[in-house]
Every structure is written in structure tokens, then in C-alpha cells.
Amino acid sequence: MIGSMIRKSLTVRALAELGEVGELFWKTLRNLLKRPREHQTLLQQLEEIGVRSMPVVSLTAAFGGLVFGFQMYISFHRYIGAGSEAYGGPIITLGLAKELIPILVGLMISGRVGSSMAAEIGTMKITEQIDALHSLGANPVRYLVVPRALAAFFMMPCLVLYGDIIGIAAGFFYNVVVMGVNRIVYVQNTTQYLELWDVMTGLIKAAVFGVVIAIVGCWQGMKTEGGAEGVGRATTRTVVISSITILILNFFMSKFLPASLTGQ
Amino acid sequence: MIRIVNLHKAFGDNQVLRGVHLTVEKGETMVVIGQSGSGKSVLIKHLIGLLRPDQGQIFVDDTEVNELDEDELQAFTRKFGLLFQGAALFDSMTVAENVAFGVERYTKHTPEEIHRIVQESLARVGLHGVEHMMPYELSGGMKKRVGLARAIAYQPEIMLYDEPSTGLDPIRADAINDLINMLKRDMGVTSVVITHDMASSYKIADRIAMLYEGIILEVGTPDEIRNSRNPIVQQFIHGESHGPIKTW
Numbered sequence: 449m450i451g452s453m454i455r456k457s458l459t460v461r462a463l464a465e466l467g468e469v470g471e472l473f474w475k476t477l478r479n480l481l482k483r484p485r486e487h488q489t490l491l492q493q494l495e496e497i498g499v500r501s502m503p504v505v506s507l508t509a510a511f512g513g514l515v516f517g518f519q520m521y522i523s524f525h526r527y528i529g530a531g532s533e534a535y536g537g538p539i540i541t542l543g544l545a546k547e548l549i550p551i552l553v554g555l556m557i558s559g560r561v562g563s564s565m566a567a568e569i570g571t572m573k574i575t576e577q578i579d580a581l582h583s584l585g586a587n588p589v590r591y592l593v594v595p596r597a598l599a600a601f602f603m604m605p606c607l608v609l610y611g612d613i614i615g616i617a618a619g620f621f622y623n624v625v626v627m628g629v630n631r632i633v634y635v636q637n638t639t640q641y642l643e644l645w646d647v648m649t650g651l652i653k654a655a656v657f658g659v660v661i662a663i664v665g666c667w668q669g670m671k672t673e674g675g676a677e678g679v680g681r682a683t684t685r686t687v688v689i690s691s692i693t694i695l696i697l698n699f700f701m702s703k704f705l706p707a708s709l710t711g712q
Numbered sequence: 713m714i715r716i717v718n719l720h721k722a723f724g725d726n727q728v729l730r731g732v733h734l735t736v737e738k739g740e741t742m743v744v745i746g747q748s749g750s751g752k753s754v755l756i757k758h759l760i761g762l763l764r765p766d767q768g769q770i771f772v773d774d775t776e777v778n779e780l781d782e783d784e785l786q787a788f789t790r791k792f793g794l795l796f797q798g799a800a801l802f803d804s805m806t807v808a809e810n811v812a813f814g815v816e817r818y819t820k821h822t823p824e825e826i827h828r829i830v831q832e833s834l835a836r837v838g839l840h841g842v843e844h845m846m847p848y849e850l851s852g853g854m855k856k857r858v859g860l861a862r863a864i865a866y867q868p869e870i871m872l873y874d875e876p877s878t879g880l881d882p883i884r885a886d887a888i889n890d891l892i893n894m895l896k897r898d899m900g901v902t903s904v905v906i907t908h909d910m911a912s913s914y915k916i917a918d919r920i921a922m923l924y925e926g927i928i929l930e931v932g933t934p935d936e937i938r939n940s941r942n943p944i945v946q947q948f949i950h951g952e953s954h955g956p957i958k959t960w
Contacts, residue, residue: 584814
């Protein structure tokens with residue numbers, strides 16, 4: 449009886465929260481083309497999400513590429529045999545571009561940018577700055593959410609592409625430079641099996657993850673209550689919700705996006 | 713003119729407003745007094761559309777606030793200037809950017825004109841040379857004055873003040889009272905002031921309304937309120953802990 453009531457109340461709460469996020473997403477879409485456009489805020493966010501995330505993306509992609517390259521080398525060496533390691537090139541590149549880099553970058557940006565959006569907007573909420581925006585003729589969704597969602601939508605693919613380059617280079621470095629795998633065979637195999645669509649899949653995922661991070665961060669910020677403790681809660685919830693959403697969406701996008709556009 | 717008719721608002725199980733009726737005439741300064749947590753700020757937020765009532769209507773001139781859609785409401789807020797209790801300055805902007813914010817959105821002035829308006833608004837509240845400072849560099853009183861400059865910069869018809877003297881020493885609080893009176897005299901604005909500071913109320917009010925347990929208990933001129941026979945009003949205006957109002 450009590451268990452069923454708890455389950456019911458959790459379901460109701462989850463549905464209510466889904467409704468809130470859906471409403472914010474819809475309002476963001478509706479305000480996308482309305483004037484005045486907040487160019488200055490958009491530029492600030494492009495810099496914040498894109499340029500300032502480059503160091504963390506560099507490190508994440510480099511070590512992601514290194515460890516993936518290392519595991520691939522070990523696997524080929526152990527299970528297929530010495531000399532077969534160069535065939536790991538396409539798998540490393542494909543795995544990084546389609547899955548690992550979008551996921552890693554998504555999780556890192558969720559931690560770095562999503563939490564900061566929730567903290568900033570949450571602080572604005574509890575200090576009545578969002579009410580002040582409204583009273584001064586600025587639509588809070590148009591002023592706060594639209595520029596962040598747009599910036600994340602455009603910058604996430606850029607960051608993932610940048611991460612792809614670093615990650616793939618790191619995988620190449622470990623296999624070819626450190627372990628002495630045949631460079632020509634490694635590169636030939638990689639270019640033979642890698643399609644532009646493989647990279648594009650990762651970029652599409654990244655754009656979706658960007659919108660998820662921005663909308664969740666802004667939603668949590670705008671519903672912040674209860675002072676500093678509330679802001680802390682909003683940032684934590686942002687990271688947890690957006691990270692889980694990214695992992696779930698990644699599976700479904702991997703499943704339903706075409707594996708190849710050339711039918712291979 | 714502002715007309716509030718049978719306004720109800722609840723947050724969960726907490727019924728804050730239980731049928732507020734109040735009329736504020738054009739050019740009048742109406743002070744709404746009441747205990748902390750009595751719903752004064754909730755009342756003021758309904759006037760500008762920050763909160764939507766559960767029941768009841770609010771008319772500003774001939775416009776019913778609840779019937780405005782999002783875009784109409786945004787244009788409608790042009791009528792209002794709102795001074796927040798904590799000033800609510802945008803902490804990522806300089807003082808000048810804060811003051812210019814509403815002017816840029818509500819008017820079509822050139823950047824030079826906006827610069828001049830910012831200077832004039834700050835001078836009107838007695839501030840000079842603070843344009844490039846950030847909000848965290850200002851004292852509490854200065855923040856309130858910048859908040860006031862921001863609210864008056866686009867010359868609203870109606871000013872809403874949420875606890876204008878709270879957190880200020882008596883001298884600065886009185887300076888804010890003088891500013892409120894000056895704005896009324898110079899700009900002819902209609903004002904609604906939320907406060908529990910009786911000294912301020914007597915100084916600035918044309919009429920005083922007491923909000924108690926979600927309704928307007930009594931409305932009158934400062935003299936009428938001073939001489940009220942209602943024991944609740946008397947207890948509140950004299951700040952006594954014993955009487956019909958429960959302290960805790």
C-alpha cells in the first residue's frame with residue numbers, strides 16, 4: 449500500500465517535471481526568432497561554452513584517445529596476434545568519433561557548463577534578478593535560455609569535432625609512435641573504413657546533447673528556491689539529470705541513426 | 713488607476729491572499745503595511761504580472777492584467793518601475809548597464825541619449841561617478857539608489873516599491889523616503905509602497921492600507937490609520953508584541 453503510494457507520487461512528480469522541461473523547451477523554440485535578439489549574451493555564451501571549454505575537452509579527448517588506443521592495441525595483440533594491431537586504427541577512430549568523444553565531451557560540458565548555468569540562473573532567481581528582467585521588459589526565456597541553448601547547440605559539435613581530432617591523434621600516437629605499429633597500414637585501414645557520416649553522427653549527437661545540457665541547466669536554475677542550499681541542489685541535479693539523459697539519448701541515437709549512408 | 717478585485721493566491725496549502733480589494737487613484741501614493749510574511753510582496757508582484765492570481769482581477773487603467781499574453785505583458789510592464797527589496801541589480805553588469813537596461817528595451821533612444829539618461833537618473837538619486845562600478849562594490853544604500861535609478865530611468869507611470877527602507881540605517885531610509893516624495897512631486901507617478909516601517913509610511917503615504925490574514929483590513933489617510941479603533945491596526949502601528957496579532 450505505502451510502496452504503491454510512493455511509486456505513484458514519484459511517477460506524478462516525474463511526469464510533472466517532464467512537463468516543466470517540455471514547456472521550457474517549447475517556450476525556447478517559440479522565442480528563438482522573436483526580437484529583440486540578445487546578440488551580446490549569445491556571444492558571451494559562445495565564448496563560455498566553446499572557447500573556455502577547450503582545455504578540459506583537450507585533456508578529456510587526449511586521454512580518452514590514449515586509453516582507447518591502448519586497449520585496442522592490447523586486444524588485437526592478445527586475441528588476434530602480433531602484427532594485427534594496425535587493424536585497430538578504424539575501430540579506434542570510429543569508436544572515438546561516434547561514441548566516446550561525444551559522450552565524454554557531453555559529460556564534461558554538463559559538469560562544467562550545465563552546472564554553471566544552473567548556479568548563475570539560480571542565484572539570479574533567489575536574488576530576484578529574474579523578476580527584475582521581467583519588470584524591465586526583457587523576457588527571461590528570450591534573454592537567458594535562448595542564447596544558452598543556441599550557443600550550446602552550435603558549440604557542442606565544434607567541441608566534439610575538436611575532441612575527435614585530438615582523440616584520434618592520441619590513438620594514433622600511442623599505436624604508431626609509442627608501440628611502433630605500421631603507420632601506413634594503420635592510416636590506410638582507417639581512411640578505408642571511416643566515412644564522413646561516422647563523424648557526422650557524433651556531431652549530431654553533440655548538438656542534441658548541447659540542447660539537453662542548456663535546457664536542463666536553465667530549467668533547474670529557474671526553479672531554484674531556498675537560498676545557497678537551493679543553488680547547490682540545482683547544480684547537482686543539473687549534472688545528474690543531464691548526464692543520465694545524455695547516456696540514454698546516446699544509446700537511442702546510436703540505435704536509430706543509420707550506421708552508414710553508403711550501405712556498408 | 714489600479715483596481716484590485718477579490719484577489720486570491722495560494723502556494724500549495726498556504727493561502728496567502730484571501731480576497732484583497734484595493735483601489736489606488738492616479739497620482740496617489742498608497743502604502744501597504746502588514747507583518748512579515750503577510751503577502752505584501754505577493755500582492756505587488758501580481759500588479760506587474762510576475763504572479764498570476766488563483767482568483768480575482770487586477771485592472772491597471774482599463775487593462776486587465778490577467779488577460780494579457782506573454783508578449784502583451786512584456787509591453788505592459790513599461791508602465792511600471794519596480795524597486796526590489798534587495799535592489800536586484802544584475803551582478804554581471806556595471807551600474808551604468810543596469811540603469812540603461814530598461815531604457816534600451818523600452819525606448820528607441822540613441823546610445824548618446826541613453827548615456828545622458830543614465831547620468832541624469834543617477835544624479836536624481838544623488839549618485840555621481842559610480843557608473844563603472846559593479847554592484848558588489850556598492851553599499852546597501854547605494855544599491856537601493858541604483859535600483860531606484862534603474863526603475864525611474866524610462867519614466868514609468870507607476871512606481872512599485874518593495875520594502876524601500878529595509879536594511880538601511882534611519883538616515884538613509886529617510887533619504888529614500890525623500891526620493892519617493894520627490895519622484896511623486898517631479899514626475900507625478902502613482903506609487904504603491906510595501907513596508908512595515910511606520911515612520912516611512914506616515915512620511916510618504918497619501919493613504920495607508922493594512923494587509924492582515926490575506927485581506928485588506930483597513931484603508932485610510934495616515935491620520936485615520938493613526939486614530940484607528942481597530943486593535944489589530946493599533947497593535948501593528950505601535951509595534952507591540954502583546955495584542956490580537958499572534959507574535960509567533
